[in-house]
Amino acid sequence: xxxxxxxxxxxxxxxxxxxxxxxxxxxxxxxxxxxxxxxxxxxxxxxxxxxxxxxxxxxxxxxxxxxxxxxxxxxxxxxxxxxxxxxxxxxxxxxxxxxxxxxxxxxxxxxxxxxxxxxxxxxxxxxxxxxxxxxxxxxxxxxxxxxxxxxxxxxxxxxxxxxxxxxxxxxxxxxxxxxxxxxxxxxxxxxxxxxxxxxxxxxxxxxxxxxxxxxxxxxxxxxxxxxxxxxxxxxxxxxxxxxxxxxxxx
Ligand code: PGA
Numbered sequence: 001x002x003x004x005x006x007x008x009x010x011x012x013x014x015x016x017x018x019x020x021x022x023x024x025x026x027x028x029x030x031x032x033x034x035x036x037x038x039x040x041x042x043x044x045x046x047x048x049x050x051x052x053x054x055x056x057x058x059x060x061x062x063x064x065x066x067x068x069x070x071x072x073x074x075x076x077x078x079x080x081x082x083x084x085x086x087x088x089x090x091x092x093x094x095x096x097x098x099x100x101x102x103x104x105x106x107x108x109x110x111x112x113x114x115x116x117x118x119x120x121x122x123x124x125x126x127x128x129x130x131x132x133x134x135x136x137x138x139x140x141x142x143x144x145x146x147x148x149x150x151x152x153x154x155x156x157x158x159x160x161x162x163x164x165x166x167x168x169x170x171x172x173x174x175x176x177x178x179x180x181x182x183x184x185x186x187x188x189x190x191x192x193x194x195x196x197x198x199x200x201x202x203x204x205x206x207x208x209x210x211x212x213x214x215x216x217x218x219x220x221x222x223x224x225x226x227x228x229x230x231x232x233x234x235x236x237x238x239x240x241x242x243x244x245x246x247x248x249x250x
Contacts, residue, residue: 002206004222005162005229006246007039007125008236009063009093009210019046023053025239029246030056036229038246039125040236041093044079051088061091061125064099065117067109081113081120092117093125093231095151097168100127107150115153118160125162125231126151127210128189132169140167140181141188148192156197158204164231165189170211172234179224182209186226215244222248 014022019042030038039059042050051060066078084092094117095110105113114124128147130140144165152161165185170176177185186207193202209221210231221227235241 002204002228003037005037005039005206005208007041007208007229007231008242009041009231009233010043010236011063011233012043013237014042014046016046016049020049022237022239023050026242027053027055027058029243030058036246039091041091047084047089048087059090060088061093062089063093063096065092065094065113067112069112069116081116081122085120085122089122091123091125093127095127097127097129097166097171107147110151111153114151114161118153118155123160123162125164127164127166129166129168135167135169140185144185144189145192148189149196152196154196157201158206162206162208163189164208164210166210166231172212174212176212176217176221179220182221182224182227186224190226213245215241218245218248219250223250
């Protein structure tokens with residue numbers, strides 16, 4: 001049985017005071033037994049501060065890690081996975097579509113970042129997903145299969161890796177795929193993971209859905225076969241929205 005994970009990706013949002021307040025509101029709710037695992041990924045500027053707060057069972061993640069295999073060195077502006085771990089983080093998002101697009105990250109780069117995260121003891125949250133043109137061209141399944149083969153290290157396990165399927169056209173747009181489309185892609189992702197990692201590992205690995213998840217559609221999306229949680233952008237920035245999703249009754 002895969003326990004669902006509700007993950008908030010704050011992206012480049014929140015200054016110190018607001019970020020601390022939002023984190024505190026989440027952490028206060030993470031002191032009791034919850035039906036889901038919960039994770040927040042603040043910007044790097046707040047990661048250490050927030051990880052130092054009492055955070056109950058809530059995981060804390062970075063939104064990226066450096067590509068270099070080195071743990072330190074002359075890499076201006078980069079933060080290594082080891083540094084992220086040293087701040088108290090448990091997870092690191094890698095390969096988000098905004099990084100793949102805006103920073104031209106390839107599958108090879110994403111795989112290296114995932115390996116670095118895992119080597120540092122973090123759980124890598126590896127993002128994949130097709131663009132609108134790829135979906136319209138009937139290529140959604142081939143794109144995510146290729147991204148899995150290219151971005152997921154063969155050393156991945158259900159402990160050190162989570163997959164997040166985020167159709168690029170659904171991110172921040174209010175649009176979501178149909179339940180049937182989500183089910184189809186998640187089943188394909190699982191099948192691809194079986195090929196790469198074997199049945200036993202693949203069956204235990206969590207596959208999150210991301211892209212315009214909100215309290216009003218969370219139940220429907222989280223009920224789909226092979227959807228093992230959600231990666232939430234916009235709705236993770238307000239406690240009522242985030243907790244509206246994290247407290248979904250299935
Ligand atoms: P969204 O973003 O929930 O605002 O669509 C999801 C994401 O980019 O992880």
